[in-house]
Ligand code: SF4
């Protein structure tokens with residue numbers, strides 16, 4: 510396994526090793542939710558319906574290593590496509606870094622706190638329903654809103670607010 514370099518999250522995405530790439534994820538779970546795309550306009554709406562493999566209480570994949578065996582169309586986010594996935598949330602660490610933005614203060618790599626993503630209102634933990642129980646997606650359209658800014662006791666220097 511590759512090592513995590515000091516402040517690797519400030520490096521261009523193209524320079525990250527595989528371990529650093531994986532570690533960049535904030536664990537919000539937003540990319541594991543179903544979306545609805547308007548066939549005419551291409552507009553994408555979010556839903557609170559989760560992939561069957563997502564733990565709805567923690568927003569973590571129950572079997573990330575073997576997920577493709579259960580969910581063949583699970584998207585593997587790579588450098589080549591990160592700028593072409595229109596439904597990634599604006600808070601997504603990969604999307605932010607691809608756009609040259611720094612990580613937000615609630616990201617665990619900045620805050621040192623894996624729970625801060627929940628206090629920021631970015632994590633979907635405890636806010637979603639599994640596709641195995643949800644019924645029609647059209648009944649589950651949601652607007653996740655913008656991240657909250659004041660989620661930490663101290664504002665780290667050198668990073669943008671959320
Ligand atoms: S939206 Fe981005 S940061 Fe959030 S879980 Fe998915 S890949 Fe990770």
Ligand code: SF4
Pocket residue numbers: 540541542560561562563564569570571572573576577580583584
């Ligand atoms: S298989 Fe796992 S990583 Fe892929 S969408 Fe489902 S919960 Fe997310």
